[in-house]
Amino acid sequence: MYDLIIIGAGASGLISAIVATRQGQRVLLIEKMSQAGRKLRITGKGRCNLTNTLPLKDFLKHCGSEPRFLYPSFNKFFTKDVVTFFGDLGVKTVEERGGRIFPQSGKAQDVFLAMINELEDSDCRILKDTEVTKLIVEEGKIVGVQTKGYKPQIFKSPKVILAAGGESYPLTGSQGDGVRLAKEVGHNIIPTLPSLVGLKLKHYNGERIDPSIIGFGVRNVNATITLESGKKVCQEFGELTFRENGVEGPIIITLSRQIARLLSQGERLFLNIDFKTALSEQELDEKLLSELNIRGKEDLRSVLRAFLPHELIYLAIYQTALDPRKKASFVTSQERKEILAFLKHCQFEIIGDFGFEQAIVTQGGVDLKEINQKTLESKLIKG
Incomplete structure (x- = not known):
């Protein structure tokens, strides 16, 4: 019999185990992968x-x-508490641009080792390569868990923390086990989706446009998502x-x-990029017209260097289908409008998106209406 069983030895599971063992509880931490964290x-x-040093009100704006x-x-547990928690483990931290807090060493491995070292010296048993297949519930109360194997094992406890993660980065072990276990004991599940993830674009192929654009970053742009209407x-921004x-x-x-x-x-959505946010459309048009007149003997590709890095010139030529060798003095009013449209309204x-394999988090999961906001305990199953 354990005081507490934790399913999942990721960040949440490890922190939960440390807090519980410091309170004198006998903990069983179960991880289905061969390595924790x-x-x-x-x-x-x-x-x-x-973490981040943003005030709580501003921090919450980034939380779904x-x-x-x-x-x-x-x-109850915010930025200062996080820094103190890891400081007590021997992890010194530094604040970087944007209020972001990192370990001073710059190594996530050091954060993991600090936590696992404390647990290995505590009254916490860690089972790896062990998958939980069932939450055991009797009369509306959790009484233990069952694990997978030739002879399934049952571990008993009046309290279970489900910290199995979502479905993002499935190779790390996050494959939706927590959602499945919660559903099996009666929880309503909001369909899960990849979130905080890259977006796939129609008729866009970086290799075909030019390999140099793959991995190229653009700063100070406005990106707007619109409906078909x-x-x-x-x-x-x-x-x-x-x-x-x-x-x-x-x-x-x-x-x-x-x-x-x-x-x-299945909603049709469009990404619209403004590459020249510092200029209004009229100002940009006047500048473009001026460049075309002054540099009339140069080709269009050369003129575009006044507005774009060469990686984006390839994209501009691809999107507008204009001849990059055309002399600036022969660019028509309609062609100028097409260039302007690319610079201010590249659409x-x-x-689709890049999927769970590259998503940072999972959207959806257990319906929050069924979770106690103050304790994060299930309202359906005691313990």
């Missing part, structure tokens, strides 16, 4: 962005469609990166969270 060790590109649900939890859905079959980057993954459900419903139809 696999996703933790690659997070933040291997550097592990622990139901941010108020998290208020009681963050009110032209109605704006959402908009973000910042940086995006072109990939072989679509786009990703900070503003794209933020937009993906806001349109995931619409995409899954692609969105045909």
Whole structure:
């Protein structure tokens, strides 16, 4: 008999186990993969962005469609508490641009090792290569879990924490087990979708346009998602990166969270990029006309260098279908409008996302109406 069983030895499971053992509880931590904390060790590109110094009100704006649900939890354990928690484990932290908090070493591995070392010295049993197949419930109360095997084992406890993750980065072990287990004991499940993920674009192929555009990042752009009718859905300003079959980057993954459900419903959506946000359309048109007149003997590709890096010139030529060798003095008024449209309203139809394999988080899962906001305990199953 254990005081607490935790399913999943990722970041949430490890922290939960540490807090529980410090309170004197006998803990069983079960991980289905051969190693604990696999996703933790690659997070933040291997550097592990622990938290952010934004005020709680602003922080919650970045926390999905139901941010108020998290208020009681963050009110008890927020940025200073996170820094103190890891400091007590021996992990020194530093604050970087944008209020982001990282381990001073810059290594996610150090964060993982600090937690696993404490647990190995505590009253916590860690079972790896062990998959939980069933939550055992009797008379509306959790009494234990059953694991997979030739002879399934049953481990008993009056309390279970489900920290099995979502479905993003499935190779790290996040394959929707937690959602399945919750559903089997009666929880309503909101359909899961990839979120904070790159977007695939129709009629866009970086290799065909020019290989140099793959991995090329553009800063200070406006990205707007619109419906087929032209109605704006959402908009973000910042940086995006072109990939072989679509786009990703900070503003794209933020937009993906806001349109995931619409995409899954088959709604036609369009990505509109403004590459020259500092200039109005009229100002840009006047500058373009001036450049074409002054540099009349140069070809169009040369003139476009005044407005775009060479990687994007390939994209401009591809999108407008204009002849890059055409002399500037022969560019027609209609062709100038097409260039202007590319610079201020470059549009692609969105045909999907990069999937759970590249998604940072999972959208959907257990219906929050069935979870106690103050304790995160199931309202359906006691314990």
